[in-house]
Amino acid sequence: MTLNRRIFMGTGAAAMASLSAPSVLADGHGRPRVVLIGGGAGGATAARYLAKDSKGELDVTLVEPSRTYFTCFFSNLYLGGFRDIDDLGHNYGTLAAKYGINVVHDWAVGVDRDSKMVTLAGGSKLPYDKLILSPGIDFVDGAVEGWSVSSQNAMPHAYKGGSQTELLKAQVMAMPEGGTFAMVAPPNPFRCPPGPYERVSMVAHALKSSNPTAKIIVADPKEKFSKMSLFQEGWANHYAGMVDWIGSDFGGGNVSVDPNAMTVTIDGEETKVDVCNVIPAMKAGRIAELAGVTEGNWAPVNAADMSTKADADVYVLGDASQQGDMPKSGFSANSQAKVCANAVRGALTGSKVFPAKFSNTCWSLIGTDDGVKVGATYEATAEKISKVDGFISSTGEDSATRKATFEESEGWYAGITADMFG
């Protein structure tokens, strides 16, 4: 039995302290090295906790190409006019300066698991004892007929934070009077299950004041979606007659687009549109595949510590992982990161490893001060991360409750970004 698998709980573990010698002695290379790829809700959180809690015992390197990280969560609020784009940008200065994390702004382009080495686009190599991948999502090639990354300027996905979000907002604001906004919604599983529908709400909110005769069409390959009754109630209340959601029962999954002609064809019927937000099917960020830890589109992981099924020294967090019942969300990635950081630190320094507990809450804004939420707690079972309890906002709630829910989400944004970036 290797030490990193041993589970310690509470002070009682002191009785076992004699067993807890470091399992990975720094074999002549100084401090044990942890390399993290991807500086979002998973990677930044894990890096910060590893550096903070190990108090200098670990050499922590975070690889992230962006100097400024724009959160994808809350980007819909920017579309709706409830946030400035600058409010969504965060940098890595505190992680470097206060926590001593080696922040490398470069792309990871290869992982050699035999020699335990990461290669960067700039040519440098980073050796590791433990590797944590948190690369988020990429899109499945050919998922929406007619669309590719080369057409993302004409038809933005806006499903990675930053420039795409700004582009989509500019297009929405430039729509002609009475114009049409189309969304091609993604199939399961995808990042942020309520995200596309919050986006519909926020686009409707922006158009309601600037362009009230505009229309929104959603082509969806699914029969139902998260918080469906809450969103549909909200659309009827705030944006009556504006939103036309076409589910799979009505051909919403049979879609092609033409980015040159700006047309969308849904179940054989072609429509000329002014803005088309194509959110294609998703898969794990490319580096997970390059590292050889994916099966199909995602990377299967062990629920107790987020280590991959393929390699006990490689971990995958957040959207890219296939872990069981948790939705792909920033909250989930942040929750998984803390479990993983605790396990990795335990494996490398012999510190106590506590049992895995996970949680997630997804807040969505439907209109001004009209917030809703869905959340759950999860635990590790032998098979997967399993949902054990949960809650969801009710339809027909009073406005004070909805306002409090929205304010709670603002508090959460401040909390999670402080938890990620220090």
Place this chain on the structure above:
Amino acid sequence: MGVALFAKMTLAASIAAGTSFANEIGDAEAGEKVFSQCKGCHQLGAGAKDRIGPHLNGIFGRRAAAHEGFRYSKSMQRAGNDGLTWTAKTLDAYIENPRALVSKTRMSFRGMKDATDRANLLAYLRNFSDNPSNLPEAEPTATATDHDLDPAILALKGDPEYGEYLSNECLTCHQSDGSAVGIPSITQWPEEDFVVAMHAYKRKIRPHPVMQMMAGRLNDDEIAALAAYFKDLE
């Protein structure tokens, strides 16, 4: 730390890799065999149709008698109108003794006495309902770790180091610097107040779904540990 918890810990340590603290509903593979008793009337899976009984795709989380196009008994319709929703708990009671839950149900099945068979069957059925990773509001797939509540344990001395670890979850929303933006500050509370508040959430006396959920799965040692940690956090 209580003796019982320490015993649990050493057990957990001996199980090593993949140590599980929560239990899946049952063994779905074994449940597939149990389902042969139901197959005469109920279909399941791709292309399932209503026959003598309704098909059972999507049964978890659905209101009783709510599947469109199936003619339910008056008794089942009444149960649905009264708020009966199919969860692992209610389905378990129904399958154990259908007429005990819905007195004049048309399901002519004498009931399944073996609790393990029922659990396995439910685990199998659960695979044909909504998946929580896609619809976070879908029914749970496991039961939470069960903690016994002993009022005397409120006097426990918390371990701040364990509290610091557990606090990770709190700090996703509550800020460690004590600032309160939409979400209240929880730093520098007297330990006793903290413990009392958390137990009130745990017992669902204090209303707030997130806090009830978060507190609901913390045991007494964990609550004491959190109280000890947050007390001195500046």
